[in-house]
Amino acid sequence: MRVQLSRLERGPPLLFSILSIIFALLFLIIEAQSYDYKITYNESITGLTIADATADFDGTTIVCLKKPLNKQCSMNNFYLRVILPNNSIIASTFKLALDNHNYCDFNIETTVLTNGWVYLTYMRSIGSSRFAQYGIPVAYNGLLGVPNLLANLSDTLPGHIFKSMVPEAGFLYAKQVGANGPVIWKRCSTVAEDSGVDCPDNGTFAPKDGAQIRDFRIFSTVDGGFICVFATQIPNEYVNSKAQLELEILFLDPDANQATKPTTIYTGPPGIDKITLGDCGLSYDGYEYTCLLLVSTGRNQKLLQVNFYSTRPGASNAPLKTASKDIVGVDKIRPLFNGGYVLLYNFAKDGETFVKRAKMIDPDGKAVQTISFVKPVPMLNVYPRNNTIWYWENDSTQSWSIVSHNLPNYTKYGGTYQSPNVITTAPLIDSEIATRRPIIDITYNIPVKPATGNVTIYATDGVKKYFRQSYSPISFQYCQLDKHNQTLTLDVLTSTFNQPNMTYYVVLDNGFVESMEDGEPILGISDGKWKFRTASIPTNDVYAPSEIVTVRLNFMGTSRFLQLSKSERSAFLSSLGNSLAFIIPVSPSRLSIIEKFQVASDNGQKQVLLSIQVRAGTSDMEMGVNSVIDDLNVLIKNKGITAVSRYPETMFLDENFGVRIEPNFWNTYKRNIIIAAAAFLLIGLLYLLAHRLNPEANNAVIFTLVLTLYDVAIDFAFIIRNGQDVRSLYLPSILILVVSILFNTTMALYIMISENTRSYRFHVWTQSCAKSAAVFTVLAASNIEVLTVAYSRLCKSEYFSAPFSERSLKIIFWASTGSFFMEDMLQFIIQVIYHSRSITYDIVPLLTLISASVMLTVNFITRMYYGITLIHTCKDDVRLSDGSVSETTAAKDAPNIC
Secondary structure (H helix, E strand, O other), X not given: OHHHHHHXXXXXXXXXXXXHHHHXXXXXXXXXXXXXXXXXXXXXXXXXXXXXXXXXXXXXXXEEEEOEOOOOOEOOEEEEEEEOOOOOEEEEEEEOOOOHHHHHOOOOEEEEOOOOEEEEEEEEEEEOOEEEEEEEEEEOOOOEOOOEEEEEEOOOOOOEEEEOOOHHHOEEEEEEOOOOOOEEEEEEOOOOOOOOOOOOEEEEEOOOOOOEEEEEEEEEOOOOOEEEEEEEEEOOOOOOOOOEEEEEEEEEOOOOOOOOOOEEEEEOOOOOOEEEEEEEEEOOOOOOEEEEEEEEEOOEEEEXXXXXXXXXXXXXXXXXXXXXXXHOOOOEEEEOOOOOEEEEEEEEEOOEEEEEEEEEEOOOOOEEEEEEEEEEEOOOEEEOOOOEEEEEEEXXXXXXXXXXXXXXXXXXXXXXXXXXXXXXEEOOOOOEEOOOOOEXXXXXXXXXXXXXXXXXXXXXXXXXXXXXXXXXXXXXXXXXXXXXXXXXXXXXXXXXXXXXXXXXXEEEOOOOEEEOOOOXXXXXXXXXXXXXXXXXXXOOOOOOOOEEXXXXXXXXXXXXXHOOOHHHHHHHHHHHHHHHHHHOOOOHHHEEEEEEEEEEOOOOOOEEEEEEEEOOOOOOOOOOHHHHHHHHHHHHHOHHHOHHHHOOOHHHEOOOOOOEEOOOHHHHHHHHHHHHHHHHHHHHHHHHHHHXXXXXXXXXXXXXXXXXHHHHHHHHHHHHHHOOOOHHHHHHHHHHHHHHHHHHHHHHHHHHHHHHHHOHHHHHHHHHOHHHHHHHHHHOOOOHHHHHHHHOOHHHOHHHOOOOOHHHHHHHHHHHHHHHHHHHHHHHHHHHHHHHHOOOOOHHHHHHHHHHHHHHHHHHHHHHHHHHHHHHHHHHHHHHHHOOOOHHHHHHHOOOOO
């Protein structure tokens, strides 16, 4: 009882102690289990655990799972999980035929590349305890790419991959040679079309002569280059003197194939015992770089921040006001994207290292937040752009989680844009704008100047992503800076924001602008951050029916198109129509390429013309025909900055031609038509004058002569100007014209020579009117009927009074009939075919068609009348021979042409 009483008497202090311990444990548990975000995934396969995980700039997270085979090794199945920024997951399982030690020590490193690819590095034994390191691209769906050798290793320590801050620039592979040797590197591209990675450039990062490497860091610059930072020591020549400790940097520019010479950015003062290099990276002000150092002098330690630039020499350093108790035991120091730093404290368990706690300190170095972990955390990662730290947990044999904690934000600007130098934009994020807005603005917190990076605008309907336009502001062609050099106004094509109720977002490349002061590239705005919507209102476009427009292929496109077979041309045109519909964008049913094409040579070189039919929309929310045509014209004429240059068929469209609607014929050729009408009026007046002078003459030959000369002239003009528009008609057109000229010339010479030898009267006329006879013979080459002009007695002139015999008149009639079938009818057929196959139709083909039609009609009617006269004359001859009609009456009725 006493004991019990004594215990009861001592109960309150003991109870208080127990409660204190319980509350302390609860506090630790609550602290350890608190988090801001957690995503748990359940696996269908039992026994999977996370082996490694990494994240990209945009938040895409790659998780590699393994299934243990025993305590040391796992099965050689590779389980890949890709967590996209929208938290959807892509799962794939595949086998990699790797050496077993990769799955025992899990020496597989994962890096996120662009366009749905991951890059895995692994070790391969090459005999005698020597290894080689390889890399292989793997698609999100598990498709394996082409492996490539990264390096033959002299030890068992692998090299590492450092991704560029410009994703399209690829990555850098780096490996230190030995424990204190230089760092070899290879610069590699993103995954190519053959599913391989090319590594054309290689070199070495090495410190100054005599310097010994204690540690190094490699990281990417804003413009896509890389920086290597060495923590070195230079042995002192004096006995018992401490070595000189330094920080050296080397730059590998984006377009260079070798690194710069090392530059010292920090030299430790006398008395320093040790420098521990923390992480390095872009400073949270957005346009300089920072390395953190833990400087030890005896038992005293302090954190030091070293700042430097990539574009100019010089550096600065400043100590952080971090308490000594927070520095003791620090294993890793990392700067944070939005300001401040994270200190990591580790512990070892079963030969592995785990994070025990993380402490956040502000930009001055004061501790502001501590996160402790009860469960072992193998690795603490940082999502730079959304300002969180994260880690993974294996919850059970069939589930795992990604846990994240929000970090303090010390940036004054650019938080929502995840770009620390951006103050604001117009339009604002998530705002609503009118369709066809012509400009956008972006304002920075420092004076800037345009650089080589691009501004790119995309549209998305939630399913598809549409590239709208992209350009660099370096030439000032599409942008203007305000007088303070802080607000950049960017021009937007009228075809860009052309869809109502559509989400658009603007992407700025790193290095889109530079600091005006020192030329340091400024961080851009990543994909999907600067987004907004167009208003949900009808387009109110004026209704227009279907329209046919013309586009032109450039010289390269023309050459390629004409080499295609008929089926290949059909496929090309179909793909061209679908691509243009996607680019505008409109429904593919509203845009179709007409199969026929034309080869034009307006500029002296052949280029293919194509016709596109643009159909009307079916609702008020769709663009009208005229708007579609205008947008298509803008897209093609600005091909260099629009999606037209990005598709294999549309890239061949001629930006100098754009899109053309068939012009108003009267407005285009009004002058030509008036001149032609005046000429025909003048010919009519000449006919009336000739009739007044000699009513009994065949004055209609004036029209015969003019029509014949006009016909041959326009035929020549058509062949020269438009003959090759439809290539299949070019040779037939020439043959018809040449054959008809040869035929008419031969017949004219035969008639003139025959008459001279047979008729004395004609011989006398030829002698007295020799020049006229020669002119009529030459003109008859166009049409044999021109010789009838010399027989017409026009104006009672002897020049038009050639005494042709009945025999010659018969020959002229039958020869002109042959020419009718040989030339006029065939020329008309040629023009009809040309009209049906041509894309554009200008004045020359039209006049040629009119000429062929008139000549065909006139000659057909003339042949018909001659035929009727011939029949009646022959009947009269028969009746005359029977005695039923007198010879005088028959002669009076018709000439004897039988």
